[in-house]
Amino acid sequence: MERRTILRTAVVGAGAAAFSGALWQNAFAATAQPGPGPYGNLLAADGNGIQLPAGFTSRIIARSGQRVAGTSYTWHWAPDGGACFPAGNGWIYVSNSEIPLVGGAGAVRFNADGTIASAYRILSGTNVNCAGGATPWGTWLSCEEVPLGRVFETWPEGGRAGEERTRMGRFKHEAAACDPDRRVVYLTEDEGDGCFYRFVPDTWGDLRTGRVQVLCGPAGTLSGPVTWQDIPDRDGIPTPTRRQVGAALHFDGGEGCWYDNGVCYFTTKGDNRVWAYDAVNQQIDLAYDAARIPGGAAPLTGVDNITGAGSGDLYVAEDGGNMEINVITPDGVVAPFLRILGQAESEITGPAFTPDGTRLYFSSQRGTSGASAGSGGITYEVRGPFRS
Template sequence: MDRRTLLRAAVAGGAAAFSGSLWAGAAVAAPAQPGPSPYGPLGTADANGIRLPAGFTSRIIARSRQTVAGTSYTWHDAPDGGACFPAGTGWIYVSNSEITPNGGASAVRFNADGSIASAYRILSGTNQNCAGGATPWATWLSCEEVSLGYVYETYPQGGTTAVRRAAMGRFKHEAAACDPDRKVIYLTEDETNGCFYRFRPTNWGDLSAGTLEVLVAGTATSGPVTWAPVPDPSAASTLTRSQVSGAKRFNGGEGCWYADGTCWFTTKGDNRVWAYDAVNQRISLAYDDSLVSGTAPLTGVDNITGARSGDLYVAEDGGDMEICLITPDEVVAPFLKITGQSSSEICGPAFSPDGTRFYFSSQRGTSGSSSGGITYEVRGPFR
């Protein structure tokens, strides 16, 4: 039985969106190569400047420094990492603000029919909030992308003050992904010689205490790895990435996504998507633009998310201003393209809880400035 048939059987049987066994083998065998998208070619740009496959439509949800429609809330500058959460009969999309000072994060709450119910601030007074990750207990981990930055646990429903989680280490945080099977949280570091970390809370669901570990391996792009504790997560005298001999280096850690035994993370410095097989403790390459036959469709790799189909969606920081998908059949192809915004980057890809709506932002929009950010929604026949 091939991987596509296995994937369909898993989805039909109500299995998790991704299967680590399907994907880990694929990633080890060979990185993804260009091919036709399961949704077909991109059409001409719509009224919002978005090129989409047939059957898909876009709408603008919010613009930086403008009031979110139907609310009195002004949307933040430089929208970045994001995620969706269930909320009653509707849902919430949260978005970071990658500015200094007073970055933080905001939320938009949607009614069951997709109309906007409210918008509000969930984190204030922090710096350069880039990406992050959702937890199984429905909080949003907002990460500071500054030297000695912190992770803040925020509450998308509102009404609860965000909490600094110092035990998760001080470094140039980028993204986070929760692994409920091993009860750890993976963390990326946006440095040219950064590391890949995991945090083991003392009690799962409580991030106030725990152990920060760093991945240790050789220089190879695939093979077995181990983990070692970081002696001083506070980095009081030595940077976290410099505390453990043999810690593996990654060139500009970006997005991070976990599903069913595999943690996927991206590195922008070398345009790679990595797969960490948490079951067998191995790493491999799911994508590398230098190993592509012909023209690479995906460059400037950044934020990453997954769909129920098993497809990965990878946003570009620059590149062709596209969101590309990588299928379990090891095919990489454009899913959408933003036109007229070459001085921006695409951030915060996330699916609504039911998988029918897809959110993302153009951080600097048409102006090329952090004050010109635009947040979008796409609807269509997602598989």
């Protein structure tokens, strides 16, 4: 099918600056290509083993199995998807735990100066909580990455138990992204033949009831018009949701998901792609495809979690690759923003900016140990002159 670029105006985070649709349109007339990053080259690794551009610094916020500094809370194993929420004069970073049977999610609350105020559990007794997404009403959707997995709505400030939202579909959930304009929630599925879904709640802000739809189009579509069809049986028994609609498009390992003023970006790790769904015009396109980088020199592989910044830049974490977070800029350049050394058996998870865009949080799920259970997980903060 003829390629059409679909990226539009981007507005990310509190006080974000907007890029015109024309700028996005020009940027992705072709998929993003390697080039000089907006912050320059990476410097030698700091004391935490992280290579950063000039002007940026890192600190360790928490380690799996150890108490978060100044609190009585023991940080969970295998930290995964995360997000930041405003809280009083400070903010909260929430993080999932990708552990079987006792996964759940935890949170760290920060004061206005960045010091840690408290840490605590916000979800318990769930199974392999991988990624998720923030809602416009301030809750965190924590998703189970298992067959017939569930979505749980949680409250970052704590004090209220997480609630199951099974009407959002039972499948191998990965990430979620809310679209307040169309009042839907987009959902990715981590299967080799997974689908891209959206949940249409009966009432916006109430995820207890609604219908699940799947993205449809001609098989093998990389660019062009798409449609949505209802899933007949959201519970996925006996037929999995991804196999219920013949026209459904299939994606190789759905991972991160990020909505940005008319465009929902989602990643697929199996083929190292970043997709863009134009919700305004109901079209799909590719923002990044490692296979289209000449000479096999793709800087971004193991494509996984994704988030956005006020500049319109996308930040994409690697599961494997060479343990980088890469930035994709509005002018179509992809380049490493940071690299973690000495943790080749881990993956980077949970990238999220503070509401003011000055700090970036993320985790190395297995840290230096590489332990499959995630006992060596490390959660970091990076500060510096991020573009706004």
